[in-house]
Amino acid sequence: QKEVEQDPGPLSVPEGAIVSLNCTYSNSAFQYFMWYRQYSRKGPELLMYTYSSGNKEDGRFTAQVDKSSKYISLFIRDSQPSDSATYLCAMKKGTGGGNKLTFGTGTQLKVEL
């Protein structure tokens, strides 16, 4: 079993829709949670960074962490064709192991006109 599970999609939505992307994890030592966006053949771009449980909002993006359920989400409001990319969740333990990030497999999102 992988430490981080993420539905690979693809997920196709119409422009303007609210998108919900999710990851589950098994290791309760994870304390830092990130979402990256990766366009085809490019490096991942950091979108959201959260610590422990709670919500964080940045423009059209909201990251949500539920540690009791070991479940994290990224919501995208008013989705645009330019949001079409692969979204990777990543997480890190609080202490030890340096700054190793453990990633999900990524969810491919397509926003259609």
Place this chain on the structure above:
Amino acid sequence: ETGVTQSPTHLIKTRGQQVTLRCSSQSGHNTVSWYQQALGQGPQFIFQYYREEENGRGNFPPRFSGLQFPNYSSELNVNALELDDSALYLCASSSGGGDEQFFGPGTRLTVL
């Protein structure tokens, strides 16, 4: 502020050869991490360098090795290349003890 840069962009090697990939960290960052991303997968942690010392290693064999230089740039060396080493190799930089890692564009390695 200059972001993370990597070279070369693409590389084609044959099985058994050796390769060196390079990374320049973002200005002000002293920690570099390397990841391997196979097609359709998330990045896998190879190792991390902090102030020129290895600071954590993933589940990769010893033929994957690295260096960090006094200016915090870094190299990833892979010996005895295998077909399964074909992947996108990503470098990420962060500040000492910092948690936010910023990735470069990657080097796409193809092993024939």
